[in-house]
Amino acid sequence: MTIAALSRAVATGALAVAVATSGWSQPAPIPQFPPGPNFAGVAGSPAEHARITALCGPNRNARDGYSTTPAFPGQTKAPIVTGKQGYAVQTVAKIDRPFGMDFLPDGRMLVSFRNGGMRLVSLDGAVSEPLANVPQMVQPRLGSGMYDVIVDRDFARNRTIYFTYHTRFATDSAAMGRVASARLSADSRSLEDVKVLREGADIQPRRIVQARDGTLLIMSAGNLADVGPAPQTLSSQTGKVLRINRDGTIPKDNPFLSNPQANPAVWALGFRDIHSALIHPRTGELWAAENTPMGGDELNVIRAGRNYGMPVISYGRQNSGALINGGKTAQAGMEQPLYYWTPSFAPSGFMLYTGRAFPEWRGDLFIGGMSGEQLVRLEMKGERVVAEEKLLMDRCQRIKVVKQGPDGNIYVLTDEMAPEQNEILRIVPARTVPAQRQPVVKTAAPSTPAAASEVGAAVYGRACASCHGPQGAGASGPRIAGRTDTEVVATVVRNGQGAMPPLGGVLSAAEIEAVSRHVGQLPR
Numbered sequence: 003m004t005i006a007a008l009s010r011a012v013a014t015g016a017l018a019v020a021v022a023t024s025g026w027s028q029p030a031p032i033p034q035f036p037p038g039p040n041f042a043g044v045a046g047s048p049a050e051h052a053r054i055t056a057l058c059g060p061n062r063n064a065r066d067g068y069s070t071t072p073a074f075p076g077q078t079k080a081p082i083v084t085g086k087q088g089y090a091v092q093t094v095a096k097i098d099r100p101f102g103m104d105f106l107p108d109g110r111m112l113v114s115f116r117n118g119g120m121r122l123v124s125l126d127g128a129v130s131e132p133l134a135n136v137p138q139m140v141q142p143r144l145g146s147g148m149y150d151v152i153v154d155r156d157f158a159r160n161r162t163i164y165f166t167y168h169t170r171f172a173t174d175s176a177a178m179g180r181v182a183s184a185r186l187s188a189d190s191r192s193l194e195d196v197k198v199l200r201e202g203a204d205i206q207p208r209r210i211v212q213a214r215d216g217t218l219l220i221m222s223a224g225n226l227a228d229v230g231p232a233p234q235t236l237s238s239q240t241g242k243v244l245r246i247n248r249d250g251t252i253p254k255d256n257p258f259l260s261n262p263q264a265n266p267a268v269w270a271l272g273f274r275d276i277h278s279a280l281i282h283p284r285t286g287e288l289w290a291a292e293n294t295p296m297g298g299d300e301l302n303v304i305r306a307g308r309n310y311g312m313p314v315i316s317y318g319r320q321n322s323g324a325l326i327n328g329g330k331t332a333q334a335g336m337e338q339p340l341y342y343w344t345p346s347f348a349p350s351g352f353m354l355y356t357g358r359a360f361p362e363w364r365g366d367l368f369i370g371g372m373s374g375e376q377l378v379r380l381e382m383k384g385e386r387v388v389a390e391e392k393l394l395m396d397r398c399q400r401i402k403v404v405k406q407g408p409d410g411n412i413y414v415l416t417d418e419m420a421p422e423q424n425e426i427l428r429i430v431p432a433r434t435v436p437a438q439r440q441p442v443v444k445t446a447a448p449s450t451p452a453a454a455s456e457v458g459a460a461v462y463g464r465a466c467a468s469c470h471g472p473q474g475a476g477a478s479g480p481r482i483a484g485r486t487d488t489e490v491v492a493t494v495v496r497n498g499q500g501a502m503p504p505l506g507g508v509l510s511a512a513e514i515e516a517v518s519r520h521v522g523q524l525p526r
């Protein structure tokens with residue numbers, strides 16, 4: 003089927019089919035969508051997707067071509083550009099898996115680690131011993147552990163920091179989310195006077211930012227599996243932005259104080275999982291990018307008392323693929339995102355560049371992608387996204403933090419699961435845009451049949467499995483296992499077909515021949 007035919011079919015819902023239900027339970031049918039024009043996933047174009055897939059392996063976000071109609075032109079899929087700003091990437095230090103980072107006034111980075119603890123890292127890469135007196139994380143797992151850390155705007159005077167975490171101590175009946183403050187000791191080796199400012203089993207305090215008036219805004223995630231109703235329930239702190247004073251008290255102008263049912267800390271509602279938050283340097287407003295389960299990641303300006311829609315409206319779906327509220331994307335009284343991404347890139351870390359080192363990037367937004375393994379750069383016109391660039395994709399690293407350094411350079415912290423595999427990267431100006439890294443291309447024909455079949459299996463694993471499944475049984479691309487018409491397969495691989503990208507530019511002739519034979523050997 004052609005791309006046009008596929009997108010017509012998606013638009014009319016003609017290809018939505020129900021999966022079987024079992025036993026007494028009658029779960030809502032999960033619609034299936036074929037690969038669509040969006041199959042290129044998070045990488046931009048089909049050719050770029052093929053290049054990145056060959057380098058980094060499959061990306062799980064681009065499962066199918068589900069796509070929704072935007073509320074206004076330009077709300078999604080801004081033109082993907084390659085900017086003119088030259089830059090180079092340096093590795094400052096190797097570290098454990100981080101979550102948050104903020105700069106101290108003396109230029110050092112204060113880094114929090116997912117598995118617990120904090121360290122100071124100087125701009126030349128010297129990593130301190132762990133700070134003493136940081137609350138210990140108990141069995142940090144996916145979705146739990148130490149989260150963000152920020153430095154008070156008056157740190158030079160009060161040496162105060164704020165940090166967030168989610169864990170279960172011996173005294174807790176359930177895992178608790180906590181927002182804490184502390185003072186960094188005069189010798190910068192330990193925390194003093196650690197105080198819990200707010201806690202609750204219904205708080206997942208992913209990010210924290212400090213507004214101009216000194217109050218703390220806390221991004222409390224919603225249900226991380228399929229989204230339930232809590233983000234819309236004012237009595238719950240789940241799926242909310244919370245606002246508290248520096249001492250943990252409730253600000254007198256919080257928006258829901260006159261509602262006796264509402265939790266007094268709630269400041270805005272209707273969220274899934276915000277990992278990206280900043281105070282806009284010009285307007286002082288809260289900007290955030292949000293993870294939705296599958297597709298539909300959002301960019302928003304978040305304002306007091308407003309409702310951002312989850313799970314009543316969404317441009318994404320549940321992790322299972324089930325539609326959220328029948329696929330509804332708009333409702334009166336609920337905010338529309340400034341911009342959204344389908345498929346997801348899993349936004350984390352957020353920065354608006356204001357420095358002098360990169361003149362072409364001044365005023366641009368930068369957002370790290372976790373599963374999307376990229377640094378997104380957005381060119382803005384007011385609150386409109388006018389262009390998007392995908393940076394650092396060929397490094398194949400999850401990105402957790404992006405911050406402008408005191409030197410005007412850009413600091414990026416990676417987020418690989420394995421300990422000690424993460425890096426603090428520094429993006430510095432250079433005369434030219436770095437050349438794109440190409441997948442390793444073997445040109446010499448393999449000398450023995452055994453070597454040829456090894457090459458075929460290896461090429462299949464890195465260039466085909468993401469779309470056709472590990473054994474060729476089909477995924478977003480069709481079943482191809484057991485196809486013995488090797489010449490036809492080779493032609494499709496070289497030239498592409500419909501929604502399948504041409505791979506002639508990324509694979510050598512020998513690799514194409516080997517992979518086409520390998521397809522024929524996969525069990526039908």
Ligand code: HEC
Nearest residue numbers: 003037465466469478479480491494495499500501502517
């Ligand atoms: C980015 C996803 C993607 C990748 C990577 C990919 N394919 Fe495909 N492939 C598709 C899609 C989608 C189709 C269906 C195209 C259409 O007809 O619209 C397809 C079609 C095909 C077909 C034709 C099937 C038919 O019956 O018409 C063959 C053969 C094939 N792919 C082989 C491969 C091989 C071998 C590789 C690895 C070298 C590969 N593909 C990599 C997505 C992909």
